[in-house]
Amino acid sequence: MALQDALLEIGSDDEVTVDGESLDVADILRAQPTPDNCGVEVTTCARQSGWCATRARVLRTRTLRVRDGAATAKHLTQLSKRLSPDAPHKVLVVVNPAGGTGRAQKVFERDVAPVFYAANIEADVVVTKAQGDAMERCRVVAAAPQVTYDGVVVVGGDGTLSEVVRGLADGASTLADPEQRLRSIRVAHCPGGTGNACHASVASAGGDVIGSAVDVAYNVARGFSCSMGLVRYEFGERRPPFISFLAMEWGLVADVDLGSEGFRWLGALRTTLAAIWYILRLKRHRATLSWLPCTQPARKGGLFAPSRLPPLGAPLPPPWRTERRDATYQLMMACNVSHVDETTPMAPAAGLDDGAIHLVFTRLRPGFLARVDLIDGFLKLDGGKHIHKRSFQSHRCRALRLVPAADDDSRTGLDGEAVPSGAIQAEIFPGALRVFCAAPLAAARTAVSPPERAA
Ligand SMILES: Nc1ncnc2c1ncn2[C@@H]1O[C@H](COP(=O)(O)OP(=O)(O)OP(=O)(O)O)[C@@H](O)[C@H]1O
Numbered sequence: 001m002a003l004q005d006a007l008l009e010i011g012s013d014d015e016v017t018v019d020g021e022s023l024d025v026a027d028i029l030r031a032q033p034t035p036d037n038c039g040v041e042v043t044t045c046a047r048q049s050g051w052c053a054t055r056a057r058v059l060r061t062r063t064l065r066v067r068d069g070a071a072t073a074k075h076l077t078q079l080s081k082r083l084s085p086d087a088p089h090k091v092l093v094v095v096n097p098a099g100g101t102g103r104a105q106k107v108f109e110r111d112v113a114p115v116f117y118a119a120n121i122e123a124d125v126v127v128t129k130a131q132g133d134a135m136e137r138c139r140v141v142a143a144a145p146q147v148t149y150d151g152v153v154v155v156g157g158d159g160t161l162s163e164v165v166r167g168l169a170d171g172a173s174t175l176a177d178p179e180q181r182l183r184s185i186r187v188a189h190c191p192g193g194t195g196n197a198c199h200a201s202v203a204s205a206g207g208d209v210i211g212s213a214v215d216v217a218y219n220v221a222r223g224f225s226c227s228m229g230l231v232r233y234e235f236g237e238r239r240p241p242f243i244s245f246l247a248m249e250w251g252l253v254a255d256v257d258l259g260s261e262g263f264r265w266l267g268a269l270r271t272t273l274a275a276i277w278y279i280l281r282l283k284r285h286r287a288t289l290s291w292l293p294c295t296q297p298a299r300k301g302g303l304f305a306p307s308r309l310p311p312l313g314a315p316l317p318p319p320w321r322t323e324r325r326d327a328t329y330q331l332m333m334a335c336n337v338s339h340v341d342e343t344t345p346m347a348p349a350a351g352l353d354d355g356a357i358h359l360v361f362t363r364l365r366p367g368f369l370a371r372v373d374l375i376d377g378f379l380k381l382d383g384g385k386h387i388h389k390r391s392f393q394s395h396r397c398r399a400l401r402l403v404p405a406a407d408d409d410s411r412t413g414l415d416g417e418a419v420p421s422g423a424i425q426a427e428i429f430p431g432a433l434r435v436f437c438a439a440p441l442a443a444a445r446t447a448v449s450p451p452e453r454a455a
Pocket of ligand 1 (some may be wrong): 416
């Protein structure tokens with residue numbers, strides 16, 4: 001094996017240098033001595049540097065000169081392990097070959113599997129064959145008497161992740177301590193779908209590069225994780241509750257997302273064209289919207305307990321706030337995370353576990369000016385600047401209720417999936433899930449934003 005003409009040294013303070021240049025121990029995934037013991041083979045996953053680099057992490061293996069290969073490799077391995085005591089040993093990887101533009105399998109093989117191999121993580125890979133596969137597999141995993149996997153890594157879109165989260169929650173619900181079981185199986189989202197909202201929200205909160213599956217795989221390999229809230233949507237007698245990690249969409253946004261399902265082959269262009277189409281033929285969406293402001297921090301726990309909300313149909317006591325009955329809206333989103341796809345921070349202020357649902361809606365006077373305003377809002381979505389427009393209202397809340405008017409036929413979507421329209425209400429459960437994330441986010445204490453003052 002050819003040795004590179006670079007010398008690796010470990011200083012007395014455990015600082016590692018290669019030809020005098022500092023090497024971050026946290027970037028080292030593997031270190032092995034060469035057969036002649038004159039070198040060490042080091043695999044790193046470090047951020048690219050240089051003016052034309054994207055900053056995304058890159059896996060790289062180099063063979064470097066050292067004085068004692070075996071001793072150096074052992075020392076490096078110890079230093080690296082000390083930094084990641086929670087690194088997973090075994091994970092379940094769920095790949096959806098039908099997600100997005102069908103690149104998930106390639107993303108896994110090219111970007112994720114080599115990182116797991118270098119980090120010595122055992123991976124059981126499930127390639128889904130149809131809708132529901134991921135949910136069923138995760139249900140079985142979470143319901144098992146013993147935890148088999150330290151984490152589930154999704155390579156697909158938000159639809160697949162939604163199946164994984166709901167499957168884990170459903171499986172965990174059969175056990176005596178479902179909340180503990182759900183939190184014990186950490187989840188990661190590698191971008192392999194169209195929207196990849198969860199990935200984008202976690203990456204943007206942790207300073208990772210949005211769209212980089214290598215960054216996600218590195219976080220998994222290191223075992224860094226943080227808490228994330230989940231939202232439980234209730235439909236009364238109509239159907240069982242829905243556990244959501246992402247968002248509820250209603251009105252124009254639901255039309256754009258759900259109404260353009262058949263045009264997935266257009267990629268990101270699908271939503272742009274659909275937005276123009278649905279804004280031009282703007283519909284009236286009428287409903288009664290109420291929410292419980294964040295006057296107190298949300299209570300921990302309770303995701304698997306009976307609902308704490310007043311039954312659907314029962315009046316809402318103060319401090320619930322209600323907009324006008326059967327008011328006209330154009331769009332309404334209730335976001336649990338900041339992004340609704342890789343380029344759209346619909347609720348830019350949303351933290352991963354800030355104990356709040358971020359409501360965003362517009363109530364414009366129907367007409368030509370409403371269309372102009374909405375197009376302007378959509379153009380500002382990329383930078384999250386829509387939120388500064390007067391027409392876009394945003395509120396942080398712990399719970400919400402949406403009751404469409406009797407003659408309203410607007411679509412409703414949960415985590416990108418169409419659900420039957422009708423009255424719906426929801427509550428946030430902070431800290432219900434753990435997700436793999438970048439080191440700074442894992443290190444930061446769970447920041448629950450301060451309560452809003454009562455209106
Ligand atoms: N082998 C398969 N064939 C067809 N559909 C599948 C298959 N495996 C999973 N699915 C379903 O495909 C749907 C969409 O997948 P996914 O969410 O991964 O991609 P996407 O919709 O392109 O991305 P996003 O949800 O981020 O917009 C999911 O609801 C999932 O259940």
